[in-house]
Amino acid sequence: MLVSAGLAVGASIVVPLVMQRVVDGPVRHHDQNGLIWFGLAALALGALEAFMVFLRRWTQSYASLSMEADVRDDLYAHMQKLPLTFHDRWQSGQLLSRAITDIGSLRRFLSFGVIYLIVNVCQYIVVVVLLIRLYPPLGALVALSAVPLFLISRQFAKRFLRVSRQVQDAQGDLATYVEESAHGIRAVKAFGRRHHMFTRFTANADKVYQLAVQRARLDSRFAPLYELIPNLSLAVIIVVGAVAVVQHHMTLGQLVAFATLQMGLVWPVESLGWILASGQEAMTAADRIYDVFDTEPTVVDRPGAIDLRRDQLRGAVRFSDVRFSYPGSDTPVLSGIDLDIAPGETMALVGVTGSGKTTAVSLVPRLYDVTGGRITIDGHDVRDCTLDSLRRNVATAFEEPILFSMSVRENLALGRPDATDDDLAEALRVAQADFVYELPWGLDTRVGEQGLSLSGGQRQRLALARAVVSRPKVLVLDDPLSALDVNTEALVEEALERVLAGTTALLVVHRPSTVALADRVALLEDGRITAVGTHSELLATVPSYRAVLSAEADDRPDLLPEGKGVAAR
Numbered sequence: 001m002l003v004s005a006g007l008a009v010g011a012s013i014v015v016p017l018v019m020q021r022v023v024d025g026p027v028r029h030h031d032q033n034g035l036i037w038f039g040l041a042a043l044a045l046g047a048l049e050a051f052m053v054f055l056r057r058w059t060q061s062y063a064s065l066s067m068e069a070d071v072r073d074d075l076y077a078h079m080q081k082l083p084l085t086f087h088d089r090w091q092s093g094q095l096l097s098r099a100i101t102d103i104g105s106l107r108r109f110l111s112f113g114v115i116y117l118i119v120n121v122c123q124y125i126v127v128v129v130l131l132i133r134l135y136p137p138l139g140a141l142v143a144l145s146a147v148p149l150f151l152i153s154r155q156f157a158k159r160f161l162r163v164s165r166q167v168q169d170a171q172g173d174l175a176t177y178v179e180e181s182a183h184g185i186r187a188v189k190a191f192g193r194r195h196h197m198f199t200r201f202t203a204n205a206d207k208v209y210q211l212a213v214q215r216a217r218l219d220s221r222f223a224p225l226y227e228l229i230p231n232l233s234l235a236v237i238i239v240v241g242a243v244a245v246v247q248h249h250m251t252l253g254q255l256v257a258f259a260t261l262q263m264g265l266v267w268p269v270e271s272l273g274w275i276l277a278s279g280q281e282a283m284t285a286a287d288r289i290y291d292v293f294d295t296e297p298t299v300v301d302r303p304g305a306i307d308l309r310r311d312q313l314r315g316a317v318r319f320s321d322v323r324f325s326y327p328g329s330d331t332p333v334l335s336g337i338d339l340d341i342a343p344g345e346t347m348a349l350v351g352v353t354g355s356g357k358t359t360a361v362s363l364v365p366r367l368y369d370v371t372g373g374r375i376t377i378d379g380h381d382v383r384d385c386t387l388d389s390l391r392r393n394v395a396t397a398f399e400e401p402i403l404f405s406m407s408v409r410e411n412l413a414l415g416r417p418d419a420t421d422d423d424l425a426e427a428l429r430v431a432q433a434d435f436v437y438e439l440p441w442g443l444d445t446r447v448g449e450q451g452l453s454l455s456g457g458q459r460q461r462l463a464l465a466r467a468v469v470s471r472p473k474v475l476v477l478d479d480p481l482s483a484l485d486v487n488t489e490a491l492v493e494e495a496l497e498r499v500l501a502g503t504t505a506l507l508v509v510h511r512p513s514t515v516a517l518a519d520r521v522a523l524l525e526d527g528r529i530t531a532v533g534t535h536s537e538l539l540a541t542v543p544s545y546r547a548v549l550s551a552e553a554d555d556r557p558d559l560l561p562e563g564k565g566v567a568a569r
């Protein structure tokens with residue numbers, strides 16, 4: 001790339017020197033034959049320059065676009081490795097703008113800016129040396145013009161860098177806002193807050209606009225200086241050069257070559273402003289991209305991590321003095337949980353809202369790592385197991401079901417790519433999600449964002465089927481039936497009981513009706529497990545357990561004590 005760019009510039013530099021020979025030779029001596037040879041030489045040089053420009057662009061486009069694709073792949077792969085604590089902190093729009101806009105800025109600079117910067121600086125040096133050799137006083141003047149150029153560039157770069165970072169950050173905030181508004185469009189419409197949201201949007205958009213204008217003004221203040229300096233030098237060259245020709249200090253051909261070479265420098269110098277601006281943008285873009293790359297994945301395989309083999313796994317889960325605080329928070333969510341879940345047992349976790357149930361179950365597949373104590377599966381600390389094998393054997397379904405813009409089949413097979421249609425059918429039966437066969441293209445119907453819209457309960461059932469289809473040894477269900485009506489819930493529970501028979505399950509429960517699935521229940525209070533027992537034991541002996549469930553008791557009165565019957569297991 002650089003060779004072809006260098007050759008192209010070399011050809012363009014040689015042309016003025018050929019012109020010097022033409023003017024001082026054939027033109028001066030009226031030699032028509034000589035003129036033809038020089039004409040052919042100039043033509044060949046022009047063709048060489050054009051070919052080299054083509055070659056540079058061709059290779060440069062390929063190299064820079066491949067680089068862009070590679071960096072984007074690496075960034076995405078890195079983001080996937082980063083822990084949830086990172087994603088909790090970062091706005092999605094900021095990640096989006098880094099993955100799309102910033103990598104694009106980097107590519108533009110590396111494909112054009114860097115090459116022009118190197119080639120233009122080399123061209124400047126070579127031309128100045130040639131000019132000094134042609135006529136030293138004027139050559140020295142052109143060389144000196146580099147001093148103000150350098151000072152201007154330094155000033156420009158310093159100021160542009162700051163504004164450029166502000167623009168890119170503001171664009172990230174705007175992307176986050178647009179994304180959130182699109183996601184939350186139902187709430188916006190339902191509360192009739194369209195105008196309010198629009199006002200907030202315009203405030204964000206206006207910030208981007210103001211900063212972009214500030215950046216453009218900075219650019220336009222400095223750009224004329226880059227134009228002025230080489231043109232001023234050219235004017236001086238023409239006047240002083242003409243005097244030098246008249247006084248026979250240089251030939252007319254030398255002046256023509258001198259002026260042509262100097263004119264050839266006008267564009268490289270002019271473009272310096274654009275190159276510097278694009279360089280500053282690329283620097284801030286690289287900074288922003290490295291904010292992500294520099295974040296170390298903390299939930300990773302330890303050296304010597306073991307593979308949990310499904311055929312050797314019994315599924316005994318133990319929490320031993322498990323503690324957890326979210327980063328940046330002084331208040332521990334879990335302050336020493338001890339809990340034993342036997343292989344094949346279904347343990348429900350009950351607690352008031354915000355007591356840390358979701359947090360506790362998220363620690364089993366290492367969505368977060370414990371900050372104290374340990375969680376073991378069959379005696380192996382989950383942090384000593386490979387993440388792949390851990391997450392293959394511990395399947396999770398959350399209350400908030402996330403479906404991707406893929407077919408139903410792809411969504412279901414996320415945790416088990418080799419699942420057959422029979423496996424999927426079985427999982428769908430358990431989750432009472434047979435409705436998918438009624439969709440326009442059955443299992444091939446695209447759902448999720450921009451796909452077919454499903455109800456909350458339908459999405460939840462698909463997420464449950466997805467967890468079940470991977471036939472995990474340990475199943476973590478975070479209130480997965482909350483969006484179902486009582487009848488469907490009863491059907492799912494009935495089918496789920498068969499699945500749970502051979503699976504260790506940890507179940508976050510809000511509704512008393514779901515407690516019926518559990519063999520035992522653990523009550524989470526103030527970051528600790530304060531009671532463990534069967535549902536009926538706890539109802540009978542632990543007042544706070546009754547208090548937690550009473551708010552939800554209306555839909556299953558049979559689960560309440562005091563003469564209403566107890567669904568003990």
Ligand SMILES: Nc1ncnc2c1ncn2[C@@H]1O[C@H](COP(=O)(O)OP(=O)(O)OP(=O)(O)O)[C@@H](O)[C@H]1O
Nearest residue numbers: 088326329333351352353354355356357358359360
């Ligand atoms: N990503 C997070 N970053 C910081 N704090 C968090 C985060 N997620 C939850 N918390 C805090 O941790 C505490 C426990 O939250 P968690 O979601 O585990 O409770 P929960 O018992 O599952 O609640 P609910 O019953 O309402 O679902 C809460 O005080 C919550 O504010």
